[in-house]
Amino acid sequence: MRVCVVGCGAVGSLFAANLAQLEDVEVWAYDLDRAHVDAINADGLRLTGAGDVVGRVRATSEPSELPGCDFGILATKAMHTDGAVSATAHAFSDGALASVQNGVGNEEVIARHVSRVIRGTTFPAGKILSPGVVQWDVKGDTTFGPFEPSPASPNEIERLAEACTRGGMPTHAVSDARPAQWRKVVFNAATNPVGALTGLTHGRVCERPDLRALVSSLVDEGKAVAGAQGITLDADPEELIDHAARPDVAYDHKASMLQDVEAHRRTEIDYLNGGISRFGRELGVPTPLNVALTALVKALEDSWT
Amino acid sequence: MRVCVVGCGAVGSLFAANLAQLEDVEVWAYDLDRAHVDAINADGLRLTGAGDVVGRVRATSEPSELPGCDFGILATKAMHTDGAVSATAHAFSDGALASVQNGVGNEEVIARHVSRVIRGTTFPAGKILSPGVVQWDVKGDTTFGPFEPSPASPNEIERLAEACTRGGMPTHAVSDARPAQWRKVVFNAATNPVGALTGLTHGRVCERPDLRALVSSLVDEGKAVAGAQGITLDADPEELIDHAARPDVAYDHKASMLQDVEAHRRTEIDYLNGGISRFGRELGVPTPLNVALTALVKALEDSWT
Secondary structure (H helix, E strand, O other): OEEEEEOOOHHHHHHHHHHOOOOOOEEEEEOOOHHHHHHHHHHOEEEEEOOOEEEOOEEEOOHHHOOOOOEEEEOOOHHHHHHHHHHHHHHHOOOEEEEOOOOOOHHHHHOOOOOOEEEEEEOOEEEEEEOOEEEEEEOOOEEEEEOOOOEOOHHHHHHHHHHHHHHOOOEEEOOOOHHHHHHHHHHHHHHHHHHHHHOOOHHHHHHOHHHHHHHHHHHHHHHHHHHHOOOOOOOOHHHHHHHHOOOOOOOOOOOHHHHHHHOOOOOOHHHOHHHHHHHHHHHOOOOHHHHHHHHHHHHHHHOOO | OEEEEEOOOHHHHHHHHHHOOOOOOEEEEEOOOHHHHHHHHHHOEEEEEOOOEEEOOEEEOOHHHOOOOOEEEEOOOHHHHHHHHHHHHHHHOOOEEEEOOOOOOHHHHHOOOOOOEEEEEEOOEEEEEEOOEEEEEEOOOEEEEEOOOOEOOHHHHHHHHHHHHHHOOOEEEOOOOHHHHHHHHHHHHHHHHHHHHHOOOHHHHHHOHHHHHHHHHHHHHHHHHHHHOOOOOOOOHHHHHHHHOOOOOOOOOOOHHHHHHHOOOOOOHHHOHHHHHHHHHHHOOOOHHHHHHHHHHHHHHHHOO
16 A cells, blocks of 8 residues: 655644554655755654654655655645645555545645545644654544545445554544534634733633633534534533643643744634534624634734734 | 813824913823823923924822813823822812723723713824933824713814814714714724733734634624624724734734733723623623623733733
């Protein structure tokens, strides 16, 4: 089996390095960071932290170097989906491409370029320490299922999930991956922009009754949009939010969107709150708070230029 | 006539220095900034800019030095109302106290300490340049009327307005000052926190369709709360907002709340969006966006500590 990770940042590297442990899987990585690509080709792709792994991965920044693959795992930031998939789609003309990205709406973009699409949600997280070296911060499960309008076959989804699990990334193949995806996006959309606009960690957001109420209002809008699609979340975001706020879990965690804001990087707001609002608009479900926070965060990004 | 300006910052200084031009008005100023007080007592209170004026004003930081006054003009930041009025109320036991502060809810606090209260709204603006010296940035009108639950007499309101007008601060005495007050608070609450959270000037806020729509939604909530009190605004906030966004008016203006945020000072959010939400709650009018922005700005303030 040949797998190409498209976007070999922190999350992509977790998949690439772990899959590369398998004798029967050949792993490629496509990434625009040439220093990272060169380091991977010279010394392998190294994970430290939650797991210590070195994987032999063939990396490139040149789409034309990619061979035909059985599978792709797309792990770019959501705003780079179209660029990354349009550049690499030829490698998946006989394969299936799975998204493990944040937010909603990525699969719709992928399906413009690739015919068999896997809807995925992943919880493992990390960060790039230096070219070729990634810290594995958090272990966690991944869920794969069909992207309904343009699905990969159940057998393909099962094969990719089985390989990931065997490589060290526990992955479930399911017939409906939307509950897991919407649970994650509702969680992220309810908490990320609140941290990003106030500068507060997850725990400090949750201990303020006024902000915690805002988080709940955002959760309610997200659940309504999920519900209008017939999706029942597979866990209560409110419980997950309170759990994460515990001092022994993620009280001091700065949401990735806050990290982006502090570094003056574009955030994924368009695919979190913006994605919920877009689905809401199409479904006739009002999402005024998600619309407001999307506008505020996008304007904040523009204030840097 | 003896008038004491309570809180002799930029706006208070405009009233104090202009009133001090009148032969028949003795002007006192109460302020906690001792350097400002000492400079006023030594050299007079000087305005430059829109008008060049030097007024002879007796300034003090010591409430017990204040004589009984016919009128007070309260010009502190809204969060200092209770402290300033409780300290100086003895000077107004036979007089009337007028608020020229931002926001709503100030008169309710004043009335806990002073029996005859004037509801006021003022548009002139400036900034302190150095102790005793204030830049007068913007001329504009002031409106005085009764605070209905605990009003000054029509005659008193007329006398104070006449003195202000004669001193160079055009002031209208009206039977209902709420339309002007709510027009200003709706304008400020719809624009100030949006600028404060995004870092954008008034013009840049208004030229983004997504933010301009948020501003309109905030205006709508404020108008609904005003309407539930039987108040018809005396001008359309939408038109004022668009007018102010013109390049020749206030395109490059940073809202005072943004200036506060950039300086890590407490803002007046509790008396703008927080005030609208408080009135809305009492009247059964939902104000979810004003509640959300109040929570975000208050949390942002807390992130500095």
